[in-house]
Amino acid sequence: MNVIPIESLTYTPEIIAKASGHFAAEGLDVQFQVTRGSAQAIQTVIAGGAQITRVGDTEMMVATGERGAPVKAVAQPSQASTLRVLSSAERPVATPQDMRGKMIGIPSEGGTSETLVDTLATSAGLTDTDLSKQVVGLSPGVFDLVKQGRIDAYLVAMDASVVVKQQEPGAVVLDPAQFIAGGTQVYMTSQETLDDPTKRDVVQRYLRAIKAAMEQVIADEPLDETLELLGSEYDIPVLKQPEVAKETLRTYIASWQANEGALLETPADKWTAIYEEAVGVGQLPAGLDPSAWFTNELLPGASS
Known part of the structure; x- marks a missing residue:
């Protein structure tokens, strides 16, 4: 469930996971659907219409911390604002x-x-x-x-x-x-999915495929193969300017690794800093426990 059309370098991990067969290797048939903004994406996941979506960190925090939505962040694909x-x-x-x-x-x-x-x-x-x-x-x-x-x-x-x-x-x-910790993106799923072993396994396989795609792109230093794969799946306007596309993609790659830790991992201290920033601008009340809103347990190599 995407909040903007997938024809963007923002979704390079998802596109490469599909084009290079990482989803297929995990036994997944993944379909991407565009929705009208984060609120609808979150509601669709809660209702079971989609198993996972990618939204902004603060939007996810407001959904669960302010409105009590039964959702949780399971990965942080973009670890810095894009x-x-x-x-x-x-x-x-x-x-x-x-x-x-x-x-x-x-x-x-x-x-x-x-x-x-x-x-x-x-x-x-x-x-x-x-x-x-x-x-x-x-x-x-x-x-x-x-x-x-x-x-x-x-x-x-x-x-x-x-x-x-x-x-x-x-x-x-x-x-x-x-200057700030916020502006990152998270993969989010419902608590119902996390509580169901079969559905939870699907999300874990999805995240394995995404991580494999990220590693593939990072290893492709010239990025020529990556651009070819992206263009084989979707008509992405910036690909008509290969050097601009490469410069943009390298900045996205840096955002995947901004935490200087494992790909997709959400550090507790940075998550808390994002929450405190949201409190500072009146998005959330003080005194909540943001650690209850995310988990790294579904990431590749984690025990779950």
């Missing part, structure tokens, strides 16, 4: 402190991007009155709004930031992972 803040050299937003007095563009109201802006602002001691936010969508021409002075910066996916940086060499790119 969103970026783009601005111009004339009015740069190179650090969270630089957002003071600025107008920040976001794709939509109330989503992951807005939460990320709020978290970055809080990390710099800023409040809502210190900056402004404006919905600008996701069109390729948003950087024109920066050049026109209508906004000072905006949130964008890593793929798009690489393309814009190539077109606008003077653009300033802020990487949230340099």
Whole structure:
């Protein structure tokens, strides 16, 4: 269950697991379905319409910590934020402190991007009155709004930031992972799936295939074979620019390994830091136990 179309380098592990036969080797026939945002994806998993989905860390925490949803994170495929803040050299937003007095563009109201802006602002001691936010969508021409002075910066996916940086060499790119713990992605399943040995085994096999795919991509240093495999399964626009695709993919690979530990593993200390950031921006109440919301027990090599 995907919250955005799979035709993106974001889903490289999933696409490679399918194209290279890692899913098949685990006896899995995996179908990807796009849903309208994280809320619907989480609800579909709870209802049994899908066994696993990939969502933002804070969205998963809010679902279970605030709303009591019977779900749990079972892996962390992206261990650092893959969103970026783009601005111009004339009015740069190179650090969270630089957002003071600025107008920040976001794709939509109330989503992951807005939460990320709020978290970055809080990390710099800023409040809502210190900056402004404006919905600008996701069109390729948003950087024109920066050049026109209508906004000072905006949130964008890593793929798009690489393309814009190539077109606008003077653009300033802020990487949230340099300042905050949140913005990662998790694989999430239902408690009902975890309690059912047969369904639990399916999720474990899925994660084994994903890890094998990640290891395959990491080993392919030139990335030529990886790009060929990605293109054999889906029409991914950035593949038309191989060097841009490779630069983007190397940044994604770095996000898979950001915790400097095992692939897919969720470190307890970083998970707690993400929770504390969510508390700081009012997404969750203080005093909860975030360790109950994730497990590493289903990862390859773990005892379960």
